[in-house]
Every structure is written in structure tokens, then in C-alpha cells.
Amino acid sequence: MFSTEDLSVLIQDTISSFLGGIAATIVFSSFASAVETEKRKKAYSWQQKKLVEDLFGGFANVCWSVGVAHLMFNHTAETFYRSSNVRAAVSLACGLHSSTESWLQKGKRTDFYPGLVYFGDNVVAVGSPVSDSASRDLLGYRGRPGHLRRGGFPIHLPVEFIMDSDQLLDKRPAKRFTGDNNIKRASPNWTLKVKDEVLPQPKLSRGGLLCNDYLVISRIPNFTSMRAFRERNEALIIAGTHGPGTEAIQLLINDLEKLRKIQQLRAHSSFFQALIPVTGIDHFEERTLRGKRLVSKPTSLGEPQVWPISVSHAQILKAMKNKRG
Numbered sequence: 088m089f090s091t092e093d094l095s096v097l098i099q100d101t102i103s104s105f106l107g108g109i110a111a112t113i114v115f116s117s118f119a120s121a122v123e124t125e126k127r128k129k130a131y132s133w134q135q136k137k138l139v140e141d142l143f144g145g146f147a148n149v150c151w152s153v154g155v156a157h158l159m160f161n162h163t164a165e166t167f168y169r170s171s172n173v174r175a176a177v178s179l180a181c182g183l184h185s186s187t188e189s190w191l192q193k194g195k196r197t198d199f200y201p202g203l204v205y206f207g208d209n210v211v212a213v214g215s216p217v218s219d220s221a222s223r224d225l226l227g228y229r230g231r232p233g234h235l236r237r238g239g240f241p242i243h244l245p246v247e248f249i250m251d252s253d254q255l256l257d258k259r260p261a262k263r264f265t266g267d268n269n270i271k272r273a274s275p276n277w278t279l280k281v282k283d284e285v286l287p288q289p290k291l292s293r294g295g296l297l298c299n300d301y302l303v304i305s306r307i308p309n310f311t312s313m314r315a316f317r318e319r320n321e322a323l324i325i326a327g328t329h330g331p332g333t334e335a336i337q338l339l340i341n342d343l344e345k346l347r348k349i350q351q352l353r354a355h356s357s358f359f360q361a362l363i364p365v366t367g368i369d370h371f372e373e374r375t376l377r378g379k380r381l382v383s384k385p386t387s388l389g390e391p392q393v394w395p396i397s398v399s400h401a402q403i404l405k406a407m408k409n410k411r412g
Contacts, residue, residue, distance in 0.1 A: 138346040139182045142306075142353075143323060146209040151176065154212075154219025171265070171330030172214040178337035179213065179325060206311040208320060214333060215326040217250055217277070224311055225322040233275065241310050241403045245394040246303050246360045247280045248328065257288050261329055262295040263383035264370055271296070277328040279303065281362065281392075289328065297383065300332035300365040302339065304349075307358050308398055316404065321358075327365065335365045335385040342388065349391050356395030364389030 153176045206224070216223040216235050227240035228250065235250040249255065252275045260273035278288040279301055290298040305324040309315040327333035339345060345363070353359040367387035372379050 135341070135343050135346065136182075136184075138343070138350055139340050142346065142349060143179060143304075143340075144183045146211075146321070146323075149209045149211055150205045151180075152210060152212040152214075152219055152221030154214040154222065171327075171334045172218060175325060175333045175336045176211075176213040178334075178340065179211070182340040206309065207315050207318075209322070210309060210311075210320075211323045211325070213325045213336075215250070215277070215328065216248055217274075219326075222324050222326055225307070225309070225324055226305065227310075242307070242396065242398060244305065244307070244360060244396070245282055246305070246362050248303070248326070249278050249280055249285065250275075255288065259291060259295060261289060261291060261297050263297050263330060263368075264381035265330070265383070272330075274329065279328060279362070296370050297329055297331060297368050299368060300335070300385065301328045302332045302335045302363040302365055302388075303327070304336075304359075304361040304363070306360075307396060308400075308403070310403070316400075319400075331368045331383055331385045332365050335363065335388060338385055338388050339363060345388060345391055349393050352391070352393035352395075354395050356397070358396040358398055359393055360396065361391050361393045363391045 153170075153172045206221075210221060210225060212219050212222040212225055214222050216226055216228040217232070223235065226244070226248070227237045228235040228248075229238050230236050230251070233250075233252050235248075237244075237247055252258070255275060255278070257276055259276060261276040262271040262273045265272050273295070276288045276291065279286045286301070289300050292298055303324075303326050305322070305326075307322050307324075309320040309322045311322075325333060325336050327335060349359075349361050353361075365385045365387070366389045367385065368383055369386050370381065370383045373382045
């Protein structure tokens with residue numbers, strides 16, 4: 088027979104062993120969970136990088152155009168970096184693991200980056216036809232500021248920008264903060280036409296601030312020169328109807344599900360257009376080393392729509408020759 092003291096020690100040892108086993112199980116489970124989480128993160132990151140490269144990269148030689156036409160001629164490095172187009176270009180370049188240092192340094196010294204775009208190469212244009220001259224040429228827009236319309240383009244594009252103020256139903260200006268002296272920047276409230284349907288203009292708050300926007304990605308053949316077309320060079324245009332829409336490329340390249348959907352819907356086509364609604368924009372005070380400033384930034388995206396673009400190089404080449412003749 089066991090004494091009361093012996094039973095007490097035996098029970099204590101049994102409980103300690105049992106609790107130790109539970110603790111070991113918890114520790115092991117936590118470790119296994121952490122390892123599994125890290126594996127998922129790495130897999131997510133790898134898939135994301137591959138999709139970004141497939142959708143927006145793959146260029147052997149590329150010339151970047153980042154229009155900052157709305158900045159003052161004597162803009163500083165600080166105001167240059169605040170440009171929506173520049174921030175969007177940095178986000179995309181980082182996603183593609185492309186060096187941005189050289190063209191950003193050049194951009195700080197000129198009002199229209201990068202001065203002269205060499206259209207004979209592949210071209211990445213960041214900004215709408217209003218703010219980027221390369222985007223304007225690549226998408227076939229003509230006209231004076233505030234009255235741009237497409238014309239004489241070799242192929243039909245399902246998504247077009249409405250950037251002629253005469254075509255806008257709501258004439259109220261759209262406002263946003265750019266961080267420059269906390270001033271609201273106002274511009275016509277541009278919108279889009281998808282096939283034959285004109286989309287609603289972005290909503291405005293009572294004070295006229297943008298509530299939503301649109302981001303359009305166009306990957307098309309480079310029609311700007313016969314040489315570029317014959318060499319099968321391409322153009323990638325990242326453009327919002329306003330600055331927050333363009334900046335939303337940063338949200339997109341970090342959203343694996345939306346990248347997957349765009350890849351699926353483009354149906355293996357080399358050329359496509361994608362329309363992504365920017366469903367949320369925040370206007371807030373941002374703290375910097377130099378103090379506080381008001382900014383407007385995109386916060387959320389809607390579901391993308393994608394249209395593959397079929398291209399007959401023989402027909403387009405004939406149309407380009409007829410145009411030149």
C-alpha cells in the first residue's frame with residue numbers, strides 16, 4: 088500500500104509529466120504554424136512577383152515616361168516626388184525590380200520627364216493623356232489641353248478616356264490634395280467610356296473632393312513609329328482618370344487575387360486592357376520631417392474587368408503605311 092505522502096508525489100509527477108507534454112505540444116504546434124505561415128508568405132510573394140512580371144514586365148529594353156506636366160517649371164525634388172505619376176512609377180518599378188534611380192534623377196531636372204522619350208523602344212507611360220505626353224501619343228489622343236479626343240488609331244480600344252470637358256455632364260471640378268502647401272488641386276472630373284457606355288463620373292464630396300476613381304492598364308503594340316511596330320515593341324500605359332487612380336497601381340501589384348483575375352481574364356492574350364475601380368480615397372494629414380501636409384491617397388479597389396485585344400499585324404501595318412502615304 089502507498090502512503091498518503093507517496094501518492095501525493097506520484098500524482099504530482101504524473102500531472103507534471105502531463106502538463107509538460109501539453110506545453111511541448113503547444114510549443115511544437117506554434118513552431119509548425121509559424122513555419123507554415125512563412126511558407127505561405129514565400130509562396131504568395133513568389134506568385135505575386137511572377138504575375139506582376141507577366142502582366143507588366145518582360146521588356147528587354149524599355150523607356151519610361153512619367154509625365155509631371157502639372158508641376159511648376161521650377162519644382163523641387165520634394166514636389167517632384169509628390170507627383171502621383173512619380174509615386175505610381177516607383178511602385179511599379181519596385182514591383183518589377185527595375186532601377187528607378189537614374190530616371191528619377193533626370194526627372195528632377197526637367198518639367199516633362201524624361202524630356203524626349205525614345206518611342207522606338209518598348210515604352211512604359213505612367214499617367215493619363217492629360218498629364219503624360221507619351222501616354223497621349225501612345226493612346227492616339229489629339230487636341231488642346233482640356234479638349235483631348237482619340238482619332239486615327241490603328242486598333243479599337245474597348246476603354247477610352249473622356250478628356251474633353253465639352254463631353255462631361257457634370258462640370259464641377261474634382262479636387263484632391265497633393266501635399267503642396269495643403270492646397271486643393273482642382274481639375275475637370277474626367278471619366279471613361281467602355282465600348283459604347285459612358286461610365287459615371289467619379290463621385291465628389293460636398294467640398295468637391297474625390298470619393299472614388301478609375302485605374303486603366305493598357306498593354307498594346309507600339310504604333311508610334313514604323314520601326315517600333317516592325318520590331319514588335321510594346322507600350323504599357325498605367326493611367327487613372329485622376330492622380331489617386333494612377334497611384335492605385337501600388338494597391339494592385341500587392342493584391343494577389345486581383346492579379347490572378349486579370350491574368351485569367353486576359354486569356355493568354357499578349358495585349359489587353361484592364362479597368363479597376365478605385366472604390367476608396369482617403370484625404371488626410373500626413374506627418375513628415377518638415378511638418379504636416381494634406382494628401383489624397385487610394386485605399387481600396389473593386390473587381391477588375393479585362394478585355395483581350397486581338398491584333399492583326401498585317402492589317403495594322405497596311406493602315407500605318409496608308410496613313411503615312
